[in-house]
Amino acid sequence: MQHRKWLALIALAFPLYLPAKDLNTEERPFLEAYSGKSRDFVEENLGKPVKKESAVKPHNADQILQEKGQAVSGNGDNVEMWYYRGKIQYAPNKYFNTAELTFANDKCVNITFANKK
Numbered sequence: 001m002q003h004r005k006w007l008a009l010i011a012l013a014f015p016l017y018l019p020a021k022d023l024n025t026e027e028r029p030f031l032e033a034y035s036g037k038s039r040d041f042v043e044e045n046l047g048k049p050v051k052k053e054s055a056v057k058p059h060n061a062d063q064i065l066q067e068k069g070q071a072v073s074g075n076g077d078n079v080e081m082w083y084y085r086g087k088i089q090y091a092p093n094k095y096f097n098t099a100e101l102t103f104a105n106d107k108c109v110n111i112t113f114a115n116k117k
Contacts (some may be wrong), residue, residue, distance in 0.1 A: 014045060020075075026089050027113065034101065037108050046066050046084060051102075055079035079104050 009116075025033070034042055084099045090113070102110035 021071070025087065030088055030099070031111055034108050034111060038106050039108075040081075041102055042082070042108060046087065049082035050085050051083040053081045053083075078106075 022053040033045075080103045081095070082101045082103065085097060086095045086099070088096045088099050090096055090111075096113040097115045100110075100114070101108050
């Protein structure tokens with residue numbers, strides 16, 4: 001009887017010893033694990049993204065903001081989006097095609113899941 005308890009405990013704890021990038025995860029734990037984290041932390045745990053994009057400020061954005069009476073703040077934030085495929089589970093054996101992590105000044109400020117191609 002004691003052996004079964006130990007085997008069950010080992011079976012439950014085994015995934016904790018695998019590298020995070022080898023584990024798929026559910027939505028809520030993923031959000032809690034990566035929200036507010038640095039790019040280095042995310043890359044260390046999830047691996048390199050399949051795609052990276054940088055946000056580009058439109059050429060006339062400063063002019064439009066000034067016309068609307070909104071302050072223009074210097075160079076602005078350094079914004080980058082990282083994309084991962086098939087990492088987030090939303091139902092048994094079903095994974096979102098894409099997870100987008102948006103970084104502003106090296107902090108993950110937004111996470112979006114989608115089934116877009």
